[in-house]
Amino acid sequence: MNYGYFCGVLYCGMCGGKYTTFNILNVSANGVEVPNISYRCNQKARFGEVSCNSPDINHAEMERVFYKYVQNINDISTDYTVDFAESEKKLDTLKNRKSQIMEQYVKGIIDFDEYKNMIELFNKNFGVAKNELQIKNERFLHKDIIQSLKRNWKYLGNTDKSIFIQRFIKSITITASSSMVKVNSVEFLTGERSKNELQKCEPPRRGSVRKILRER
């Protein structure tokens, strides 16, 4: 079952909680079972409306606002200009500097304490420069993801959408009110997702519902 594919990455902008799926199996007039997927703030599902009163969101509505948000992400070509050359140059300069420091030490131009201090400073600067490059790499990756989302999302089936979200999206934070649902932000994954993160989507049970469709 991949219907409720936003589950696991969807966060409530009102309380910070995660959303869980809330699935009802409707039976149509001719007896066909039609899953009706909704998302419910986990705080609310567990502790009731006192802890969070954000309304449930129907999957189709969530899909609509997500797609709209993706289409409206600002012109990424300007937001995500990435200058790799500059960072690479900085790292090369630093590496040269390290060779110089070692040479000076070997030749007896600087003593061990000076050498140690200079290497310490080098390590610090090198760390900062490497980090900068890492951030640029991530931005570059995100630019690709956003472009791919914009172009392909509407052509993907449920399974592919589910895979895409699990692979590339860290979180989608939304604010829901009785009249509308708004996507506040979408964060992209920068590393591996922790293993259990996506498996917390147990549908809450409700006695009055005839049957609850379980995920998986």
Ligand SMILES: [Zn+2]
């Ligand atoms: Zn909430």
